[in-house]
Amino acid sequence: MAFAGRLRSSLPLVSKILRSDSLSAANGSAPQRALLYPIFSDSEFSRNYATATGKKEEKKVKLPLALFGGAGNYASALYLASVKANVLDKVESELVDLIEASKKSPLFSQFAKDLSVTKDVRLKAINDICAQAKLSDITKNFLVVATENGRLRDIDTITKKFLELTMAHRGEVTAIVTTVIPLPPEEERELKETLQEIIGQGKKVKLEQKINTSILGGLVVEFGEKVFDMSIRTRARQMERFLRAPIDIGNL
Template sequence: MAGRLRSSFSLLRGLLKADSSIGPGRIASPNNVVALGLRNYATGKDSKEEIIKVPLSLFGVAGNYASALYISASKTNSLDKVEAELTKLLAASKESPVFSQFIKDLSVRADVRVKAVQEIFSEASFSEITKNFLAILAEKGRLRHIEKIAKTFTELTMAHRGEVKVTVTSVIPLPPEEEKELKETLQEILGQGKNVKVEQKIDPSIMGGLVVEFGQKVFDMSIKTRAQQMERFLREPVNFDSF
């Protein structure tokens, strides 16, 4: 699918050149917005449809749009599919400077943006929910937030599955036995019912040790931080009156 997306991005050049030939009637209709739930669910009001609870309280542009998408995808049991499509979109877009520029350029007319995403993601065989969602972002000038929205949406789906993402930064990759031991330790801390997902990052600048992050917690056990703490301690003036 990523290959199809990359090839589809070439459509943008033609669409942008044909800007003046696209009529204003091609913008996504209000019915699509309501069907997706962006207007109703963003305010928490929906008297006609089943109420679905979002597993995390999120705010801001990314939080509002990701929450609306989560509710719509939940109603069609397509959370995993939508998450996979957004992941593939981000991976493919990073390889296309044309698409990257397109989603950031607010000077492109809304109807041109909508037509572009509709054609690109129809060709890539994306689900209707994802295509409608991307069309709404295009219409509202919010495509530039897609990376943050996608990451926030993944946070919601992980919370739904009871998964906790733990980022472990080290100088070299952790050996399998050490990763297993760390995962078991975190599992004890987080308690039963949580599925720990470890993501390893390599950063030689920490000099050694580990930096473990999950949720709002950061455990910095790196040699770099310890050295900085020691340096600050040594620079503090000595109070001889205490001797």
């Protein structure tokens, strides 16, 4: 069974665990911890996670870009651990599949964001999901630590930050193109080639299309820090401002 299929089939475990009378009422011993390292605060997480598994560091890894905030710290630590273990692509794929599968499970989303669910219940659910989905040790350790620190609700944001790092690692630059209807293949290719010429050699453009009928027509391209707005809506607003501007008769 493919990874995504295994992951989707494991999500019902959350429902079973949440409905377990023994767990919901438990005040006794916690389930066995999946990790043998301590819980880190957000400020400590970034510098400690990469060596938390107890393995000796064999090489130093530099981040391809600097991220800030709690989500940035978690994503950076996960990146460092993944690169050192030579499983960056695998961890990226697992996180993306996890996010996609969780979007199809309202129960999992509620479980991740509901802070009233006890830590023991969260850990039990995450460990069971990781086991059934056969996640790599790095991904499993990350999810468990995030769960212990109450950061499971931020998994979407952390994953987005992590993807920023993996893309920078591969020299990829995302260009978001918003149109009313999907671009025809030929126009998509021409736009991608144009953007590639702008950034030059050494980097690769990754085109992401979005549909937004409110722009009326044309397109909007978000590329790095630049925004090229060539939508009909924006042109109409510009024309409206021009028509409403006072006329200087003396210059006629």
